[in-house]
Amino acid sequence: MMKAENTKAQMRKGVLEYCILEIIAKKHSYAPDIIEEMKKAKMIVVEGTLYPLLTRLKNSGMLNYRWEESLLGPPRKYYEITEIGSSTLLELRASWDEIVTSVEIVKNSN
Amino acid sequence: MKKTFTINISGIVFNIDEDAYEKLKNYLSKISIHFRPQESGDEIINDIESRIAELFNSRITSEQNVIDEKMVDQIIEIMGLPEEFSETDENPVDESSKSPSQGSHVNNTKGNKKLYRDPDSRIIGGVCSGLSHYFSIDKLLVRIIFFILFIVTSGVALPVYIILWIAVPNARTTAQRLEMKGEPITVDNIGKKVKEDVNNPSKDNYRSYQPEKPTKDDGLSVIGKIFGIILIFIGFSSLLALMFGLFTASKLTGLMPGIFPLPDHGIMMNHIFSESLGSTLLLAVLIIVGIPLLLIIYSGTKLLFNFVSNSRSVYLSALGIWFIGIIIAISTAVGAVDVFSTSATITDNKELAVDSDTIVLKLDEAKFDHYSSKIAINNMKLLVHNNEEMIVASPKLDIEKNGENHLNLLLNKYSKGNNLRTAKKNADKIEYSFKVVGNTIFFDPYFLLDKNEKWRSQNLKITLKIPEGSIIYIDENLLPIIHDIHNTSNTWDGDMAGKYWVMKPEGLTFLN
Numbered sequence: 365m366m367k368a369e370n371t372k373a374q375m376r377k378g379v380l381e382y383c384i385l386e387i388i389a390k391k392h393s394y395a396p397d398i399i400e401e402m403k404k405a406k407m408i409v410v411e412g413t414l415y416p417l418l419t420r421l422k423n424s425g426m427l428n429y430r431w432e433e434s435l436l437g438p439p440r441k442y443y444e445i446t447e448i449g450s451s452t453l454l455e456l457r458a459s460w461d462e463i464v465t466s467v468e469i470v471k472n473s474n
Numbered sequence: 475m476k477k478t479f480t481i482n483i484s485g486i487v488f489n490i491d492e493d494a495y496e497k498l499k500n501y502l503s504k505i506s507i508h509f510r511p512q513e514s515g516d517e518i519i520n521d522i523e524s525r526i527a528e529l530f531n532s533r534i535t536s537e538q539n540v541i542d543e544k545m546v547d548q549i550i551e552i553m554g555l556p557e558e559f560s561e562t563d564e565n566p567v568d569e570s571s572k573s574p575s576q577g578s579h580v581n582n583t584k585g586n587k588k589l590y591r592d593p594d595s596r597i598i599g600g601v602c603s604g605l606s607h608y609f610s611i612d613k614l615l616v617r618i619i620f621f622i623l624f625i626v627t628s629g630v631a632l633p634v635y636i637i638l639w640i641a642v643p644n645a646r647t648t649a650q651r652l653e654m655k656g657e658p659i660t661v662d663n664i665g666k667k668v669k670e671d672v673n674n675p676s677k678d679n680y681r682s683y684q685p686e687k688p689t690k691d692d693g694l695s696v697i698g699k700i701f702g703i704i705l706i707f708i709g710f711s712s713l714l715a716l717m718f719g720l721f722t723a724s725k726l727t728g729l730m731p732g733i734f735p736l737p738d739h740g741i742m743m744n745h746i747f748s749e750s751l752g753s754t755l756l757l758a759v760l761i762i763v764g765i766p767l768l769l770i771i772y773s774g775t776k777l778l779f780n781f782v783s784n785s786r787s788v789y790l791s792a793l794g795i796w797f798i799g800i801i802i803a804i805s806t807a808v809g810a811v812d813v814f815s816t817s818a819t820i821t822d823n824k825e826l827a828v829d830s831d832t833i834v835l836k837l838d839e840a841k842f843d844h845y846s847s848k849i850a851i852n853n854m855k856l857l858v859h860n861n862e863e864m865i866v867a868s869p870k871l872d873i874e875k876n877g878e879n880h881l882n883l884l885l886n887k888y889s890k891g892n893n894l895r896t897a898k899k900n901a902d903k904i905e906y907s908f909k910v911v912g913n914t915i916f917f918d919p920y921f922l923l924d925k926n927e928k929w930r931s932q933n934l935k936i937t938l939k940i941p942e943g944s945i946i947y948i949d950e951n952l953l954p955i956i957h958d959i960h961n962t963s964n965t966w967d968g969d970m971a972g973k974y975w976v977m978k979p980e981g982l983t984f985l986n
Contacts (some may be wrong), residue, residue, distance in 0.1 A: 395521070395525060396525070410551075410552065410554020410558050410559070411553045412553040412555075412556070412559050413558065415518045415522050416518050418521070419517050419521070420513075437484070437528035437532075438484040438486060439524075441524075
């Protein structure tokens, strides 16, 4: 049982960044908006998971952020995708399709 | 009944009850320990704290304005525990290797002090108290050292402070405050620190949300107020001295014509520098010295009355204006020197008609008799006549042989300027007159500069060219202007006066 959980976590980890890029590419997003999407897709359960990922993507130049004032609390960071991010996203899409195809082939061969 | 604390998360102030506080403190410490060793750990922790502040803020209502345990539980559920984040870590670690790796991180930061500005005990920007933590000395001592430096260098130390202010980060998070004091970042220490913050809230906590909260009135702020009064006093008296000094300077240099009567001896400055230069220079001095003084007064008032303002932008704009002052001063100085960069000479050749073979050379002494002169630079004199000033200088007279059979007077006019054209123009503005009466040539003792002309090292060399066989008499009164006249007996200029000389093929010769 633990083993399966571990593998599932590993699998999710691989596609998390891809999913985040997909969401931000659609529109400028604030972290909780991204969480909302991820929760719907059952990718992430807790918000704490997202912040290090966003910071890592930002540090590697794929995301940018701007500050926006908020009535509810501290200023919010709104993330947007950069050119590097967009081209990475295209590559990731292609390789995701490849993986899906590969898995299908393996599953269905017999 | 429950005890409540006031806490500050991401600059927002909350009231929290005791149990909830313990729980939140514990949770934030875990987050801090989990992320701090990672790349951009501080940023991640700040993001999470901001979000937590926002979540709390959205849950606070007028009925429920204290954070309770239930709220903290909800937030932890939303944000998740560090154990649940492991899937996103750079290097996922097994349970077995987890604790040692974290242990080593704690050890690395132990005793590793970093320079931060201390927001808890700041007077202006927290630079001095930050330095005091860094060097483990009393902050009062650092402040006194800075203050003395400031006075001794007459404000030059101010940019140093401002640069430190901009460059050194503020210790915002609990972990940064621990780093500032060189204490290891452990759960215990962070907890201890958070507790201290609660019992001893810093000024920053109340900036945005509770401005009406009375400020603490302990020993520190009393010292601060005394310090403030001293600053204001020093600032004002220096500013007064500066104003008085500039006023006197402008009076002496006559930069405010019309306000002051022209002094008897005239104003030499006006004949050297352009009209605008002096006032520009005074402006530059006013900015360079005045801005730091104004800032001293500003800081003093801030200390004394403890008001909230955006000091950073005040100091930054002051720094900007100060640099503009420096630039004005430098460019003015360069411009003032530049007008002496190029020199030029122009020559006027005049043919004279004298009705005799014997020519008498005399100085037209009467002409400048009624002028007064008190100031002189180089060969230039400043004369005042009928409340009008003029710049005069002695020409230099030489006598040479003329190849042709007539009398010529060459006026070599020399001047400097910022380029060849202006240098020539300046030279051309040299006015010199002489007159021929019978067999006598009367030379003016001085050449004049046009009323609006500035002193640009002007010079006038007069060469009298006489044909062979002419006899000249050099009058005694011509001595001030004759200069190195060549003669066959190598007689000194002084001994040539009062005698007759004849121009022979080999040169001017004494005639018995």
